[in-house]
Amino acid sequence: MIFVTGAHGQLGSSLKKFIKSGALFFNSSELDITNIDNIKRAVDQHHPSHIINCAAYTNVEKAESETDIAFLVNELGVSNLSSVCASNKIPLIHISTDYVFDGNKNTPYIETDKPNPRNAYGKSKLAGETALLDSSTSGIIIRTSWLYSTSESNFVSKVLGMLKNDNILNIVYDQIGSPTFSDDLAELIITILAKYKFDGVEIFHYSNEGVASWYDFACSIANLSGFKNTINPVTSDKFPSKVDRPPFTLLAKDKIKSLLGIRIDHWQKSLSRCLDEKI
Ligand SMILES: NC(=O)c1ccc[n+]([C@@H]2O[C@H](COP(=O)([O-])OP(=O)(O)OC[C@H]3O[C@@H](n4cnc5c(N)ncnc54)[C@H](OP(=O)(O)O)[C@@H]3O)[C@@H](O)[C@H]2O)c1
Numbered sequence: 001m002i003f004v005t006g007a008h009g010q011l012g013s014s015l016k017k018f019i020k021s022g023a024l025f026f027n028s029s030e031l032d033i034t035n036i037d038n039i040k041r042a043v044d045q046h047h048p049s050h051i052i053n054c055a056a057y058t059n060v061e062k063a064e065s066e067t068d069i070a071f072l073v074n075e076l077g078v079s080n081l082s083s084v085c086a087s088n089k090i091p092l093i094h095i096s097t098d099y100v101f102d103g104n105k106n107t108p109y110i111e112t113d114k115p116n117p118r119n120a121y122g123k124s125k126l127a128g129e130t131a132l133l134d135s136s137t138s139g140i141i142i143r144t145s146w147l148y149s150t151s152e153s154n155f156v157s158k159v160l161g162m163l164k165n166d167n168i169l170n171i172v173y174d175q176i177g178s179p180t181f182s183d184d185l186a187e188l189i190i191t192i193l194a195k196y197k198f199d200g201v202e203i204f205h206y207s208n209e210g211v212a213s214w215y216d217f218a219c220s221i222a223n224l225s226g227f228k229n230t231i232n233p234v235t236s237d238k239f240p241s242k243v244d245r246p247p248f249t250l251l252a253k254d255k256i257k258s259l260l261g262i263r264i265d266h267w268q269k270s271l272s273r274c275l276d277e278k279i
Contacts, residue, residue, distance in 0.1 A: 002193070003048040005033055005081070006055030010149035011095060014186035015052065024048070028055065033077035039084045052093045052189060053081055056125070060099070063121040064242045070124040078128035082135035091198035092132065092139035093189060098177060098207075100126045100143065103246025110252045111143075111203045118244040129203070138198040142185070142256075145207045145249055146217070149182035150277050159218045160278075163227040173215035173233035177249040178207040181270035191260055204259075205251035208267035220268055224275050 006012045007025035016025055024046060032038055033055045057063065057073040078094060085092040099122035100115035117123045129141050148154040162169050188206055212220075215233040222229060236245065253264055 001046050001048045003031075003042065003046070003051040005031055005051070005053050009054050009056070009058070010147055010151055010154060010182045011185055012054040013151060014149055014182040015054065015189065017183065018186050018190055031055075033081055034072050036080040036084065039080055043084055043088055043090070047088075048090055050091050050093060050193060051081060051085055053078065054095060056095070056128075058121070060119065060121040060243055060245075061241065063124065064119065067120045067124070070120055071127060074121075074124035075127035075131055079131035079135070082132045082137050082139070085139065086135050086137035090137070092137055093192065094128070094132055094139060094141050095185075096129050096141050096143045096203075097122065097125045098143060098145035098249035098251055099246060100129065101246055101249055103175075103248045106248060108250045108252035109205065111205055111255055118246055121243075122246075133201050135201075137201070139201050140192065140196070140198070141201065141203045142188070143203065143205050143251060144180045144185055145177045145251055146179040147182055147185065148179060148274065150274055155179075155214070155217065156221055156271070156274065156278075159221045160225065163222055163225065163229050167229055169218060169222075169229055169231045170234045170238060171215045171218040171231055172236045172239065173213040174235050175245055175247055176211060176213050178209070178211055178251065179217055179267045179271065180207040181265075181267075181274050183274070184208060184265060184270055188256070188260075188262070191262060195260055204256040205253055206256055206264075207251050207253065208270050209253070209264045210266045210268065211250050212267060217267075217271075220271055221275070224268075224272050 002023040008027040063070040102116040
């Protein structure tokens with residue numbers, strides 16, 4: 001029996017598509033990871049073999065003003081899961097983010113690069129990584145970037161909405177990274193469950209292949225969906241924000257690819273699959 005937390009989120013929903021039996025999916029009201037007694041009770045009742053933590057506070061903008069809540073979920077929640085997993089010898093699969101990096105590099109980030117988050121969300125996610133690394137459980141941390149899915153609350157849906165309503169779109173081109181289709185990340189996690197021997201805590205980077213700016217990503221969404229709107233590349237300062245975002249967070253995937261012997265689809269191929277499914 002596998003536990004999946006944050007089941008109603010993008011990644012939780014993708015996992016639900018692929019795992020048809022042998023798993024229990026908990027949404028935030030069924031299993032609040034900030035409450036350790038809830039976690040202990042569920043584990044004592046069902047004795048899971050693994051826990052996949054898809055639960056997180058993910059609103060990067062709001063995290064600047066709701067920093068306490070972001071840390072409650074992204075640090076304390078992970079600390080709670082790590083502690084219960086350690087006591088029960090359950091491997092924990094946890095998801096983190098490219099936003100733990102400051103984005104000052106100009107070559108892909110490897111797992112041993114030093115994190116230096118620029119914003120509250122990134123700091124809270126790094127605190128969660130530290131909680132898991134400092135625990136005595138075995139597990140893995142998968143850092144991913146620019147996650148999107150067939151659901152409604154992500155960049156792809158937002159751009160599709162703008163393409164339907166606005167003639168001209170202004171999209172930033174000075175933030176570089178790689179999109180990740182949540183179905184691909186879900187399939188990676190299933191491969192990990194099948195092949196990986198858990199021992200201590202390891203960090204892996206995973207996104208789709210290729211490199212993009214948000215402008216490139218928006219142009220591909222438009223092209224693949226047949227929209228002809230004008231899309232202007234603009235700099236980030238055109239959208240004043242309290243959030244300091246890293247300019248470059250491309251993740252190097254060599255470690256996970258060689259460990260599992262997998263190939264990863266280019267982000268445009270995965271985007272096309274996602275759009276086919278949405279239509
Ligand atoms: N989205 C991205 O662009 C992105 C990029 C890099 C890394 N990541 C990481 O990837 C992972 C999955 O992200 P996602 O996009 O699938 O997130 P998501 O769609 O925002 O889903 C997160 C889920 O966590 C649940 N949750 C929040 N607080 C909780 C709590 N205290 N206890 C239990 N569940 C709680 C939320 O439930 P409610 O809706 O009920 O609050 C939501 O369903 C996260 O760790 C995220 O940090 C995401």
